Amino acid sequence: MKKEIKIGKLKLKNPVSLASGTCAYGEELNGIYDLSSLGCIFTKGLSLNPRAGNEGNRIVETDSGILNSIGLENVGLESFIKNKIPYLTENSITYVPNAAGHSIEDNIEICERLSEIDSVRAVELNVSCPNVKAGGMAFGQNVKVLEKFLKQLRPRMSASLIVKLSPNVTDITEFAKCAEACGADAVSAVNTLQGMRIDIKTGKPYFNNTFAGLSGPAIKPVALRLVYQIYQSVKIPVIGLGGIKDTGDAIEFMMAGASAVQIGTMNLVYPETGRIISEGIDSYMKENKIEDINDIIGLTHRLKGEL
Amino acid sequence: MKLISKPEKISKDHYLLKIQYQGSDPIPGQFVSIKVNEGTDPLLRRPFSIFDYSENELKIVFKVAGKATSILQNSALPENTDISGPYGKGFTPLENSKVLLIGGGVGNAPLHYLSNKLRKTGCNVTYIYGSRSAEYIYCRDDFHKCSDSTYYMTDDGTDGEKGFVSEKLSQLIKKEFFDFAYICGPSPMMKLCADILKAQNINGEVSLENYFGCGIGICSGCTVKTVNGNRRACIDGPVFNINEILL
Numbered sequence: 347m348k349k350e351i352k353i354g355k356l357k358l359k360n361p362v363s364l365a366s367g368t369c370a371y372g373e374e375l376n377g378i379y380d381l382s383s384l385g386c387i388f389t390k391g392l393s394l395n396p397r398a399g400n401e402g403n404r405i406v407e408t409d410s411g412i413l414n415s416i417g418l419e420n421v422g423l424e425s426f427i428k429n430k431i432p433y434l435t436e437n438s439i440t441y442v443p444n445a446a447g448h449s450i451e452d453n454i455e456i457c458e459r460l461s462e463i464d465s466v467r468a469v470e471l472n473v474s475c476p477n478v479k480a481g482g483m484a485f486g487q488n489v490k491v492l493e494k495f496l497k498q499l500r501p502r503m504s505a506s507l508i509v510k511l512s513p514n515v516t517d518i519t520e521f522a523k524c525a526e527a528c529g530a531d532a533v534s535a536v537n538t539l540q541g542m543r544i545d546i547k548t549g550k551p552y553f554n555n556t557f558a559g560l561s562g563p564a565i566k567p568v569a570l571r572l573v574y575q576i577y578q579s580v581k582i583p584v585i586g587l588g589g590i591k592d593t594g595d596a597i598e599f600m601m602a603g604a605s606a607v608q609i610g611t612m613n614l615v616y617p618e619t620g621r622i623i624s625e626g627i628d629s630y631m632k633e634n635k636i637e638d639i640n641d642i643i644g645l646t647h648r649l650k651g652e653l
Numbered sequence: 654m655k656l657i658s659k660p661e662k663i664s665k666d667h668y669l670l671k672i673q674y675q676g677s678d679p680i681p682g683q684f685v686s687i688k689v690n691e692g693t694d695p696l697l698r699r700p701f702s703i704f705d706y707s708e709n710e711l712k713i714v715f716k717v718a719g720k721a722t723s724i725l726q727n728s729a730l731p732e733n734t735d736i737s738g739p740y741g742k743g744f745t746p747l748e749n750s751k752v753l754l755i756g757g758g759v760g761n762a763p764l765h766y767l768s769n770k771l772r773k774t775g776c777n778v779t780y781i782y783g784s785r786s787a788e789y790i791y792c793r794d795d796f797h798k799c800s801d802s803t804y805y806m807t808d809d810g811t812d813g814e815k816g817f818v819s820e821k822l823s824q825l826i827k828k829e830f831f832d833f834a835y836i837c838g839p840s841p842m843m844k845l846c847a848d849i850l851k852a853q854n855i856n857g858e859v860s861l862e863n864y865f866g867c868g869i870g871i872c873s874g875c876t877v878k879t880v881n882g883n884r885r886a887c888i889d890g891p892v893f894n895i896n897e898i899l900l
Contacts, residue, residue, distance in 0.1 A: 403864070
């Protein structure tokens, strides 16, 4: 069975990975199951300097989902390199750092520094975090801003570039096409959908930032549609995420065009979801006599017209 | 781990659950994490502190407060409930000391297990049990059995004295010496008590009742501030020293 996926310089032994912000730096989940059995993990969004994250409420459950406003709390680039990478490499965990700097300059420095590290084959660029005032989604909601940003960044980094797209735009394919044109090796889609909650006792927003990011099974149909549309508009690989809870969901994303998938919110609920889906894809391929994972990727597009 | 009984009502809105557990003794203050349903609504697991433990049987007390605890209260097939843990950093065990335990509402639960342990290690336990009103007070006899002196404080005066646990705390520390205090309850109550203790140079610990995303340290949803920077309540706590945590 062929399950390996190649995304630029990044080689994944299988298409299952964990989403940034839902697996920290791998240490906790690797105590529960062997993370080296996965394609890779996308570690928590990094800023140049450590970030304390947002004040006030940070997470709340919604119907079949969660709203979060963590605000990119992270250890910062230096501590990541010094204290987190050694653990990942010692445990043979394939990882992709996620760059979430304040400014274009910060992100360039983060991507440049990370590219110098042998075990960093690719960096995921977060231009879609809805929970920080500077940086984040500000880069990913205006095609011209994104283009200017990526054109400066791309020549400065030797690692492969994966651009994580925001669903909070009118036409996500414009952003995917822009990323491709600027030399991105892949896009991941999608980050959280912007949402909110109001405390009816006070009439005030539940989150200090008013808006927060919605994730979990509630957003899956929307995320799936966006992945399907992106696959039609670009040639670079799409990494699909958004509410994947089981093997069936992961297969759906791959049929819509995802070369790989990220498990996010469900790591919080069932920490072993990544392992279960990875094994589930094996079983699915065996049961359906699928020899090559590429036969699943984008299948729905190839069947178009066959009703 | 699996449930071995249906929820037993122990006071207004409060229920006791028995769980089969094999493993080393949980530390008082640790919690178990329960997924109350198989589907996605409610989605997240819920943390419950340990009320008691002996011979492979662990007990928790929960208060019906929302969707998940309502499901737990009515669970028709309790053996299918998904339970993991125990997780988190518990209370510091002391020996041969005079200690004060202060609980508010459902927050009394972990202090019951702690109190039992402290009595076994030669501590003299004074217990202040806070509740909105008499009808919410649960397992009265059990709390009596595991403390040397017990005081009840209710908001409406329907049991014990009318007033806050912090008022009783202020009275007691004026006339008695305590080596250490353990507190669990709503945040404003814990802050008030911790401030009173710190002003008298009495050391102590609080167990936080934060909203957890994952309960295993991966989401940073329960981050709290301490004098040493941010900490995750679920994995670095839920128990913190009153001189460390910024309430």
